[in-house]
Amino acid sequence: MMARRCLPVAVALLAAAGALAQQPADPLQLVGQSPPTVPVPAPPVPRAVTDDVRRARNYPEQPPVIPHAIDGYQISLRNNQCLTCHARQFIEGSGAPMISVTHFMDRDGQVLADVTPRRYFCNACHVPQTDTQPLVPNTFRDALRTR
Template identity: 70%
Template sequence: MRGQDPLRLIRPAAMAGLAVVALVGTALSQAEPAIQIIPPLTGWPEPMVQGQVPPLGRPITDDVRRMRNYPEQPPIIPHAIDGYQLTLHTNRCMECHKPEYTEGSGAPMISVTHFQDRDGQVLTDVTPRRYFCTACHVPQTDVKPLVPNNFRGPYLRLGSP
């Protein structure tokens, strides 16, 4: 026994196992993929390919206040905001929507909740967490939806068809 190869009994089993793995691997590589990749809503089917970017939709600028679809929905912006500066030191929205400017501009005043900090303390100016308006409020565009949508919020169920 000393002179014999200790792995001589294991080698045939290992070779058989490798043959099974090779056969299964070959069969799987020739079979149809089980997972079907669904294309994203936007982008191109081939990754890393650059295509023609569709133009942005035309903003709705009728200044009509829209009904909200669900409770606590932030109001939408019913006018174009192209070119508005919204930086740490400048917020063009406040030129019309701050309480002291609403009478002259005719714009709705921002909610009193925008003046409360996390602890409910009322501040003299807009709280930093509510300063960047477009984090919650979005302008609307006149475009076709990407996917069909049958959603009817509680407000729509009560008063409209």
Template identity: 65%
Template sequence: MKNLVSLRFIAAALLCGLVLSLSTVEVRSQDAGPPIANLRGMTPLDQEATPPRIPQTEETDRRRARNYPEQPPTIPHRIDGYQLDANVNQCLSCHARSRVSESGAPMISITHFMDRDGQFLATVSARRYFCNQCHVTQDRVAPMVGNSFVDIDSLLAIENSKAN
């Protein structure tokens, strides 16, 4: 009995699929409404958009302010062509504890020397070798969408001014 119900269900589903595939829906351009701007600009979905130029990476030596506690710092230089894999981590050629005095780069965080149990290690933890999983470069581009982000310090200042 159970197999018969399953067989009937499959047959009904196939029949519905056949009916839907045979029916055609005509969409007229007047029904579509006005075009809506999105990240593709005003290019319709059925047309190929002209891709934007590849942006330049910011190349500065200044450290950016962080927006929240424990935010990974951004990378202030290009990393095109850097080898970052389980065997080689080119970031450590400047940011390793033994290289910071000659490179002038900041040392990687002490948290990168901890294993998953919170124990400190003598070398960088194996789970911390893929730097650009958390750290990203910054490109010189205009924002694609509006942003009303307010950092915690600004929020606290607003709250304190309201309280006084």
């Protein structure tokens, strides 16, 4: 009786395992085509896209990507170079877009006078771009551009 009840479960599990095994599991895709134990010269670091053109966001909540160089822009406990241009009080001089109001909200939704600690480390969300091929395929499609 018990065994008969377990059989469909076992079959389903086997089918799931089979489906998993069919996934292309290629651990080398992320580390390159050579075996991880073989030393190879590092590829050149691709140049950052620095054309100053603000990119459209792929979905409304996407942190916009950075269209300028960020080399040497330090972010430390006492100093945040990004804010020297993007803070509310400096945008008139810098011409940079102001950090949006969400950057002033604490976790309770209270709007603070200055940037909230949870938005202080800009690069946790905003990244510069390089003109390179993606390491792994990506099938993301914008909901508004489905064709």
